[in-house]
Amino acid sequence: MKILRNAAAALLALVVSHGAVPSTAAAAGSEIKFPPQIWSFSGPFGTYDRAAAQRGFQVYAEVCAACHAMKHSSFRNLAGIGLSEKEIEALAAAVMIPTIGDDGQPTERPGIPADRFRSPFPNERAARAANNGAYPPDLSVMIKARPGGADQMYALLVGYTDPPAGVTVGEGMYYNKYFAGHQIAMASPLSDGRVTYADGTRASVEQMSRDVTTFLAYIAEPEMEQRKRMGVKVVLFLIFLTGLTYATKRKVWADVH
Ligand code: HEC
Numbered sequence: 488m489k490i491l492r493n494a495a496a497a498l499l500a501l502v503v504s505h506g507a508v509p510s511t512a513a514a515a516g517s518e519i520k521f522p523p524q525i526w527s528f529s530g531p532f533g534t535y536d537r538a539a540a541q542r543g544f545q546v547y548a549e550v551c552a553a554c555h556a557m558k559h560s561s562f563r564n565l566a567g568i569g570l571s572e573k574e575i576e577a578l579a580a581a582v583m584i585p586t587i588g589d590d591g592q593p594t595e596r597p598g599i600p601a602d603r604f605r606s607p608f609p610n611e612r613a614a615r616a617a618n619n620g621a622y623p624p625d626l627s628v629m630i631k632a633r634p635g636g637a638d639q640m641y642a643l644l645v646g647y648t649d650p651p652a653g654v655t656v657g658e659g660m661y662y663n664k665y666f667a668g669h670q671i672a673m674a675s676p677l678s679d680g681r682v683t684y685a686d687g688t689r690a691s692v693e694q695m696s697r698d699v700t701t702f703l704a705y706i707a708e709p710e711m712e713q714r715k716r717m718g719v720k721v722v723l724f725l726i727f728l729t730g731l732t733y734a735t736k737r738k739v740w741a742d743v744h
C-alpha cells in the first residue's frame with residue numbers, strides 16, 4: 488500500500504502548482520515579497536468567484552480601461568464569468584469599433600460579442616503621449632506575465648503609500664511599496680468609493696483591487712477551470728489504474744510465493 492500512497496502523492500504534487508510560498512520579484516538590488524492572498528481560483532480545485540469577477544469587470548471598465556487595453560480578450564469572454572448573451576450583446580453594442588466602410592474609408596460600427604475590447608489609444612505613441620511618456624501595458628495576460636501573478640497585481644494596487652523619509656519621488660512618479668524600484672508612473676487608480684457596485688458591496692480600495700485582480704486572472708486564463716477539472720479526472724484515473732495494476736500484480740504472483 489505504501490507504493491500506492493507514494494504514487495498518489497506524487498501525482499497530486501504534479502497538479503498542485505500553487506503553494507502558500509510568498510511570490511517574489513527581483514527589484515533593483517532588493518527582492519520584493521508580495522503578501523500571499525487567498526484566491527478562489529488557486530489550488531487544484533480552484534474556480535473563479537463569479538460575483539467578484541463581475542465586480543472586477545466593472546472596475547476594469549470604469550477605471551483601468553481609460554488607460555489600459557485588453558486586446559487579446561473579446562466581449563464574449565465575459566460569458567465565462569456569468570454574463571448572459573443578452574448582457575454581452577448590449578455591452579458590445581454600446582462600444583463603437585473602428586472599421587473600414589464600404590467606401591474604403593475608416594469609420595466606426597457598434598460592437599458585437601466577437602469583437603475584442605476596444606483599446607483606449609490608437610497606438611503606443613498616443614498612449615505614451617497621454618501618460619507622461621510611460622506606457623500602460625496591455626492587461627489581457629498581465630497576471631501570467633508577472634512572476635507574482637495575482638498576489639503581485641493585488642499588492643501593486645494596494646501598495647501606494649507616502650515615500651519613506653529621505654526618498655524623493657521623481658516628477659510624474661508615484662511611490663509604491665510593491666513596484667520594482669518603488670517609483671511607478673501610474674498614479675493610484677483606485678480610491679474608496681471609486682465605483683458603485685450594483686450588488687451593494689462596499690467599494691474599498693482593497694475590495695476593488697481584489698475584484699479586478701480576480702477578473703484579470705480570469706481574462707488571462709479563461710480555460711483554467713476546465714483544465715483543472717481535467718487534471719483532477721486524470722489523477723483520479725491514474726490512482727485507479729495504479730490500484731488496478733497493483734491488484735493484478737498480486738493476483739499474478741499469488742501462486743508463485
Ligand atoms: C491614468 C491612466 C491609468 C489608469 C486609469 C490605470 N493605469 Fe495602470 N498603468 C498606467 C501607466 C502609465 C503604467 C506604466 C507605469 C510604469 O511603467 O511606471 C501602468 C502600469 C500598470 C501595471 C504594470 C505594473 C508592472 O508590473 O509593470 C499594472 C498591473 C496596472 N497598471 C494595472 C492597472 C489596473 C488594474 C488599473 C485599474 C484599476 C489601472 N492600472 C489603471 C496608467 C494607468
